[in-house]
Amino acid sequence: MGKKVEGSSYMSQNPNRHIYTKIYTENNVTLDKIISSYDRWLINFYFSLIDKYGTGKDVLDLCCGSGSLLLPKFHLMKSAIAVDFSSMMLNALKRNLIGVIPDNLKLILGDANYLALEEGIVDFVYSITSLYHIPNVDKAIREAGRVLRPGGIAALELGNLYSINTIVCDRYFKEQSWAKSYHIPYHDMRRFLSQAGLKVLEQRSFQLTPNYGVPRSLFYLQPVAGRYLKRILGVTIHGRMLDEYISSLWPLKFFSFRHMFICQKQ
Numbered sequence: 001m002g003k004k005v006e007g008s009s010y011m012s013q014n015p016n017r018h019i020y021t022k023i024y025t026e027n028n029v030t031l032d033k034i035i036s037s038y039d040r041w042l043i044n045f046y047f048s049l050i051d052k053y054g055t056g057k058d059v060l061d062l063c064c065g066s067g068s069l070l071l072p073k074f075h076l077m078k079s080a081i082a083v084d085f086s087s088m089m090l091n092a093l094k095r096n097l098i099g100v101i102p103d104n105l106k107l108i109l110g111d112a113n114y115l116a117l118e119e120g121i122v123d124f125v126y127s128i129t130s131l132y133h134i135p136n137v138d139k140a141i142r143e144a145g146r147v148l149r150p151g152g153i154a155a156l157e158l159g160n161l162y163s164i165n166t167i168v169c170d171r172y173f174k175e176q177s178w179a180k181s182y183h184i185p186y187h188d189m190r191r192f193l194s195q196a197g198l199k200v201l202e203q204r205s206f207q208l209t210p211n212y213g214v215p216r217s218l219f220y221l222q223p224v225a226g227r228y229l230k231r232i233l234g235v236t237i238h239g240r241m242l243d244e245y246i247s248s249l250w251p252l253k254f255f256s257f258r259h260m261f262i263c264q265k266q
């Protein structure tokens, strides 16, 4: 029996649902346009996690978008559930499937904070480039923990409130209708994971300085947030990007934006 779905009023209050359904298109989340070696490295890093923990397993892609990180790896999985609250994104995913939806793939239109799923049904849950767009993300983290089997693995990417990227994203939201960010303080990340019964096995940190450009009104941040930084920070040394070495240093990591936590359900 499925879990009772709560939070429908909450869903309608979250501005990102409208933005991701009506303003964004699948082109905003496609990987086809990725050309920098920096972004390519990150995408390969995400795929390596999915390979490692998702092969032969029951998997949940939380906030799957158009399936960019799921579909290329789906053939390795025993089964997959893809959840997103944007009908536009799920329709794009269906189109990207090219053909019928396989029996071992379940698509769910729903909010990550209120999953209509039973507990303990997947071995691996991942949420990539998404959780920092969710208000009260502790709920989504708890849901990720709830649906995992004991011993299962979660790869959850969280965004730090006290980062330069927060200033940039807030401005992009106000001026260009980018998704609204709901970044959380660094010290809340591990607390929320622990409250969800998730023990951190590994943490990978990135983007002390964002490198996706800045809106004109924040021109003075260009030196620390310009796209040109990708070329420098994307240099790899022993398999890791310079960006990661810098963003992981104590105490700089408390101000880095992107943190990937690989956790085990206790």
Ligand SMILES: C[S@@+](CC[C@H](N)C(=O)[O-])C[C@H]1O[C@@H](n2cnc3c(N)ncnc32)[C@H](O)[C@@H]1O
Binding pocket: 016, 020, 029, 062, 063, 064, 065, 066, 067, 068, 069, 083, 084, 085, 086, 089, 110, 111, 112, 113, 127, 128, 129, 130, 133, 134
């Ligand atoms: C930047 S896209 C990333 C999509 C995908 N994870 C990827 O990396 O290609 C963020 C996705 O999160 C979804 N999303 C945001 N908030 C959500 C929520 N509260 N519940 C479910 N999906 C959500 C959006 O609809 C969008 O598809």
